[in-house]
Amino acid sequence: MRRRVDSLQLAVLGLLHDGPLHGYEVRRRLDVRLGIFRALSYGTLYPCLRTLQAEGWVREVGVEADAGAGPGRRRARVVYEITDGGRERLGELLHQAGPSAWDDDTFSVRFALFTRTDPRTRLRILEGRRARLQERVEQLSRSIDHTREQLDAYAYEYQCHEVETARREVDWIDGLISAEGRRQHHHQQERQSPPVP
Amino acid sequence: MRRRVDSLQLAVLGLLHDGPLHGYEVRRRLDVRLGIFRALSYGTLYPCLRTLQAEGWVREVGVEADAGAGPGRRRARVVYEITDGGRERLGELLHQAGPSAWDDDTFSVRFALFTRTDPRTRLRILEGRRARLQERVEQLSRSIDHTREQLDAYAYEYQCHEVETARREVDWIDGLISAEGRRQHHHQQERQSPPVP
């Protein structure tokens, strides 16, 4: 039941947390700024916005007429704004660190919103993701070892590349985890013994 | 209209080309041997097999009773075999090198069947895939450059990792392309001037 829409809601809420936006712009940012939800269709986005509104997480802040001073007016844009309920909801979602957060799709969204995620949740997500990837590496490695003889050269080549890609991502995560550790350590030090002048 | 089912048909045909198999085993090999179609559901596989049969690409080779000598018999397995028409069809599909062949999903299937693909088609697919990845690298790089200032640390980190992953895949493809070149060169040499004793 891992719906892409759940991630989408999260991403939209995260985007609107920074300020009001209209649908078209939301899509653009999802695509180019977050780099996730490439080529998301409007058939998904607009209904999602309406759902969010029905839930009370966002509200229509009014229809913006053309901002420019041109003679004709541009098609009115429906601008959405996050509500207090939405902020609360965002907080809840951001706090979740269960298995769904380390799925390929969802992880990128969760990671993109790490600035707003508390350090502990960040660490739990990173560790879960790491485990997920490690599992994948092992499964692939076993598969390679087990069928090495029967595998033709190309299939072998592909599997090796897959493994290496996964390994690299594990390394990347490791780097991030230790960075988180350093950060936490730093904060603890600050809390326990403020820097001496 | 790029249906995953198309790739699935191709993969199944490719698998059955090596010998008759029953559905359950097809799924297993798709998952562990080819490493593609991870966790493919039977709700997709069995209908696919029946479609293949309706098209005349595969035929039911008979229901295999328990091979062992045990007292009870295992649930009968429906074994499928590729037909001459299926072999022809496989040849056609394998010859295609259009844009659909360099999609993320499809590429892995096409690549896994490279042994049965003629060298020219191999090269065209590899080059198409390369272009696809390169495009992705450039788009991401532009996005990073353009929004570097506004991007928070995590989003930046993620995009960089994405770019690096794509770059590595480009390098990998480059290696494969030059290997193909060498192979072709080698064959040409052989054809034009057989090795002198």
Place this chain on the structure above:
DNA sequence: TCTGCCATGTAAGCCGTTACATGATTTT
């Protein structure tokens, strides 16, 4: 003038997963 981008939406339809039904055999 025509293409392309901005901008919002609806409806249909497909693809594929999930859940269910069934049941034997092997392993724990």
Place this chain on the structure above:
DNA sequence: AAAATCATGTAACGGCTTACATGGCAGA
């Protein structure tokens, strides 16, 4: 005795894309 694996299937639900409808503005 229970759980996992082998083995084949069906039905329904739902997510997401595609295609369509609409229309103003900018630049080639």
